[in-house]
Amino acid sequence: MEHNLRSFPSLVVGIDGSRAAVAAALWAVDEAVHRDVPLRLVYAIEPMDGDDDPQQSARRLATAELAVRYALTAVESTGAPVKIEVEILQGKTTGALLHAAQSAAMICVGAVGLTHARVGRLGSTAATLAASAGCPTAIVRGHDPSQPGVVVAEMDESHSSTSTLDYGVAEAHLRGAPLRVLTTWQSGTPHEHDVRTVSEGDRQARARLDRCLSRWYRAHPDLDIRPVAARGTTFDYLARNADDIQLVVVSRNRAGGLGEVVGPHVDSVLHGTNCSVLVCPAHGSL
16 A cells, blocks of 8 residues: 655546445546556545544554455456556545645546435535646546447636637547537527527527637547537536536636536436536646
């Protein structure tokens, strides 16, 4: 077991013994191989109230070692050429992962862990990492290569949209998946439910987005990039299309706030799908 944080980049996965954490580790394998960085499995032993007796401490350490060994075995079974590191830390899970993220290329966690295992409830650790980690945060809901789906990158009026689209392009290339660039629009007219009005609103929004994407079309002619315009919010779009999406890429500084794409109401819609969410810093290296 390794107990010192590395100074060089790695790809960190939060492990807690849950199946969701193992799915996150498997999801992260290709990301680590692509970046040529180690995959670091991190387990944090939460402090207990009062004094820990030696036997209790030993049991908790054994539980941690079993959890990381289970995840390690799952990753090794893929046969991927990835270096694997394991760390068991003492401390609050969220704080330990935030610290690990300071030197990470990406941090990955399962959407629902052992302490938040009820359907429709996103783990508070995942939500905190998405808002505060110093690197991209992947909130993983499943890992089923037989259901690849598209990659969706959100493009809104925020200044971070260009960086988000770059991440989306990189993820689509990595996965050999089509990229759909999403913009949403709101209708304040009395005829917002009229089919013709909605169709015209979609057409105009898609045309504006298409013009914005011209340089990405030229730079990536081998990638299937298409603009998508949808009336409503990104949450509405995900609710309608989650089964066809493998990854949604959004900015931490997105105009509508993270609550629209990361939170309990989102997990209630995405639960049971393979629709993971990648929250990216406004600026950073891929």
